[in-house]
Amino acid sequence: MILEKMIDDKTIKDLYKSALNVRENAYVPYSNFKVGAAVLTETGEIFCGCNVENASFGLTICAERNSIFSAVAHGYKSFKALLVVADSKEPVKPCGACRQVMAEFGDFDVFLANLKGNIEKTKVSELLPYAFGSNDLMKE
Numbered sequence: 001m002i003l004e005k006m007i008d009d010k011t012i013k014d015l016y017k018s019a020l021n022v023r024e025n026a027y028v029p030y031s032n033f034k035v036g037a038a039v040l041t042e043t044g045e046i047f048c049g050c051n052v053e054n055a056s057f058g059l060t061i062c063a064e065r066n067s068i069f070s071a072v073a074h075g076y077k078s079f080k081a082l083l084v085v086a087d088s089k090e091p092v093k094p095c096g097a098c099r100q101v102m103a104e105f106g107d108f109d110v111f112l113a114n115l116k117g118n119i120e121k122t123k124v125s126e127l128l129p130y131a132f133g134s135n136d137l138m139k140e
């Protein structure tokens with residue numbers, strides 16, 4: 001039997017605080033919509049990312065992807081959870097590109113949050129069912 005370890009409230013709070021902190025650094029001159037994300041590795045490290053926009057709008061990168069890319073750049077590829085926060089009415093939902101990047105690294109928990117402290121729990125496979133993955137690159 002595989003026993004899945006639940007993420008405790010203190011860890012969720014730590015992720016929320018980390019994401020709130022990094023959100024302050026968001027570079028958003030065009031949308032004015034600041035987003036922060038924090039990803040928790042299997043070994044307990046937290047890596048953060050904020051959205052960084054560009055005058056060439058399509059080059060904008062989201063907070064979630066920046067947090068994951070930062071973790072990977074530091075040598076971590078196994079994740080337990082990611083939390084994303086923005087000033088949205090409902091807990092903010094990751095865009096499709098970020099869902100695809102999450103799916104590359106497994107089916108971990110994803111916490112969606114807003115500044116009011118509403119936090120919703122989901123997971124990668126719920127956000128992106130039937131995902132394209134490395135198996136789809138296999139030929140016969």
Ligand code: THU
Pocket residue numbers: 028031033035050051052053060061062063064084092093094095098
């Ligand atoms: N954005 C994120 O960083 N993450 C999300 O989950 C949704 C959207 C950013 C991209 C852009 O800088 C701004 O929010 C408005 O779309």
